[in-house]
Amino acid sequence: MKITALTGIAGAVINEIKMGKPRTIELQSANNVISVASLEPGPDTHLFLTSVDLEDISPGDVGIIVRVLSVNINMKRVIDYIHPVYYEERERLSARIQVRYCGTSMVKGVEIGSICHPVEVDVVKASHYRAV
Template sequence: MKMTALTGIAGGVISELKQGKPRTIELQSTNNVVSVAALEPGPDTHLFLTSVDLEDLSAGDVGIIVRVLSVNINMKRVIDYIHPVYYEERERLSARVQVSYCGNSMAKSVEIGSICRPVVVEAVKAAHYHAI
């Protein structure tokens, strides 16, 4: 199944999501913010999350599939004080996405386009069988 990928997600966040509780992730990486900006939350909207960096993402990398519950894109104002007289003010675009865990997965193929396009992967959901 083809889906948008979020890369460079901390391993601790992924393991916490695997416990089954919905979590909100704040994204500041440009490629991740662009990837979630066009998403519409719903029962059929899924993401592939991996701890692998965008530059290193390739077929065979493992991650998890999550369901998108909500998306919020906003601007944050950041002020840096360098000296009592001089300060720098800038804005930073960030995204908050609430997700819930669906299952383990592996990337079958990866499509990385230009900087303003989301990363798309063909993901295969892992199936585990136990013989008794």
């Protein structure tokens, strides 16, 4: 299954999402914001979250699959002003997404395009077997 990937997500965040309750994540990394910017929330919209950095993601890396419940992209403007000499204005694009855990998965293939395109991975849902 090919889905969009969010990379560099903290392990503690992934563990919190695995608890099963919907959680909201704020993304500030440019590649992650680009990846979710065009998503439409719904029952068929899924993401792959991994703690592996974008530069290091490769087949065999593990992560989780989540369903996207909501997406909110916003711009924050910060103005630094020190009278009368210094004035700086900055803008920061960020995304807030609400997700719910679906399952554990592993990367089978990676497609990293240009910087303005989402990272897509081919994933296999992991199966867990327990001896009785």
